[in-house]
Amino acid sequence: MPVTAAASQSFAADSETAAERAKASAAELMKAFLMHFELNEQGDWIVDFDELAGRFGTSASYLQHQIKLGLLKGFLETGSGENAGRSRITIRAGKSAWQGTFDSAGFLIDEVLFPEAPWLKDPLLN
Template sequence: MRFDRNARGEWLVDPNELARKLGITAQLLKTETALRLVQTHVVMGRGPDEGLSRVRVRYRESIWQGVFDCNGFLINECRLSPDSLPEDPVH
């Protein structure tokens, strides 16, 4: 899985890959995104985590989190429950 930026600097990810991570179809991801039921949060690493990005995607009660390196490659991922969201640095 890759995490890239478009010409406007917006973050992009393949919707088919993201849908698989969330356990839904790409079409459902598109529909639910249009309904604003998919929330994305991106944190850029600082200090010892510089060059890393943590991406958290929440869909209803499902949360997927991935850490990407400076080249946009996924290096770590996990599923989270809404009541266990950490606010720790990017690792």
């Protein structure tokens, strides 16, 4: 069967559609897995290493090892104004970073993974 230009264009369009579906499916899976952090009595967030490790694509024990080496850093920002009641947590592991925004009940409402986070300079790593 000869391949025509029309068939090639159709295949390309089908491939783009399949790629879009795959991206949408991955996004839906991330949304389906609701992350939840707890607040302790002092108002500090208690991080679940299993959940966090999944975001970095590694194991909880590896992240805990990174803490012991001083390579895992966490930053907390408290929202104000229109973001009152929200908290943004940024976790840096090596040269990558994960950032999650949580509502006042501790449920994840937005997240971003930065494979390379040059804006988070660490003199030990850079």
